[in-house]
Amino acid sequence: MIAVVATKTSIPASERIVKILGVRDTRDRIEVGDRFVPVPGSGDLRACDRCGREHEIHVDVELADGRRANIGSGCAKGETMEIQSRLKSAVSAAKTRSKLRAELATAKQELATASAVDAEVRKLSLPEPRLIEEIPDPRGVRQVWAMDDAHVWVLPGSKFDTERRQSLVSAWRNDRALERLHAHGLKHAYLHLYKQHVDDLEDRLAKVERKLAGMMF
Ligand SMILES: [Zn+2]
Secondary structure, three states: OOOOOOOOOOOOHHHOEEEEEEEEEOOOEEEEOOEEEEOOOOOOOEEOOOOOOEEOEEEEEEEOOOOEEEEOOOOOOOOOHHHHHHHHHHHHHHHHHHHHHHHHHHHHHHHHHHHHHHHHHHHOOOOOOEEEEEEOOOOOOEEEEEEOOEEEEOOOOOOOOHHHHHHHHHHHHHHHHHHHHHHOOOOOOOHHHHHHHHHHHHHHHHHHHHHHHHHOO
């Protein structure tokens, strides 16, 4: 460990930063509305070799004399503009990574919940379809069939066939799924969209990981 109190002009040549080895934002994030915001004080505090305070964003650097040092995101004052600007970009990418990880964890949880609800709903025994209305139409009678609160129309003059029955079953299962999902704060029952959200976040996270790796030098 080294203890250097930095001022704008007083970093000895041997203690200047020559490499950024890693950046981590250790703070937890919570979902507020649709944003994932960091919780101050939730991260791991690590003593800073530059300013002596403790930081939740950890930056590992290598110094000109080959030693490693731990600093915070705002503790590179007095370094060259290039180092300061690289550090700023790396810290920003590390914050994005932290945010995406939190979003991904939530998205995976939501997918797991939606999958479990879907499996549960598919096991429910189906109510008998009931003909609840017949509406006269110039092209023939339009029937409305229902299972509990779900219902489907049948084209004028057509029968309640296998396709219409399947459509009604889907609508009924969607309603049963929504009742359960709403209890978890989830708003829709489209499994493929939960899966797509996880895939999107995994892609974005992989991109920011690559970007961050490219910033280490
Ligand atoms: Zn510091």
